[in-house]
Amino acid sequence: MPTAPSKLKLALVQTSCSSVASENLAKALARIGVAARGGANIVCLQELFRSVYFCQVENHDYFSLAEPIPGPSTEALCEAAKTHGVVIVASLFEKRAPGLYHNTAVVIDADGTLLGSYRKMHIPDDPLYLEKFYFTPGDLGFRAWETRFGKIGVCVCWDQWYPEAARLTALHGAQILFYPTAIGWHPAEKAEFGERQHDAWETIQRSHAIANGCYVAAANRVGHEAPNGGPGIEFWGQSFVAAPDGRVIAKASADREEILFAELDFAAIDQQRIHWPFLRDRRVDAYSGITQRFLDQ
16 A cells, blocks of 8 residues: 555545435435545545434334345445545444444445445443434444555544543554444533533543544534434534544534644654653553453452
């Protein structure tokens, strides 16, 4: 593989979703084309972009949305990557076998090659985020892939709250950590808790950029969805890219569909790690307890 360039442009696709999977896929493919024409080298779609966020309810009918990997969506995405010469990160509802499903992100190189998959490791079970009903926890570990435009790692949504996930992905050499995401407000809670919830979400991911000296890119959906009636979720958009020093260098709106572009310079990774040498100073001999659920005294 040719040496990856030191500078590139990435794009995060932030959209609303309808109840028709084919429409959502067509919208994503169109946005990938727009991003490529805008100069993007890597394009990341939001979590479960082919559908509404169905995990708000426990409904067996939604398992019909799942598909194998490779499958119809990856075929379309691989063709788009090859046509436009871009790397694509995309989150899909994977049917691995009858009764076995995952929330899975795929990484596709700019020549259309499906490089591999990451299966979401941390599965939430909160009001309106009932993912344990649908998804088996991932078993592929934390990974990074060498693409035409750099080495990238992917985690998915709830994974973004875990420093361990970011660290292990970075230790595999990821220069960019991507987080396809579907997160928003419960409308009744927004006035009281909304600002601090969003601030916590952005802060934890900026901290991953700082602690690991790499870029972090989170692609979130936007719009209000209530697939089973009720108040639903108001997705807060605000997709963003953080530099290795934690600065937010690009940020999308809270209420509009858009393609967020950001210019990256991988030289900033080495510069950051030289001046803030967190990887150098890690006490790898002292961390054995991290694999325990809790350290009882």
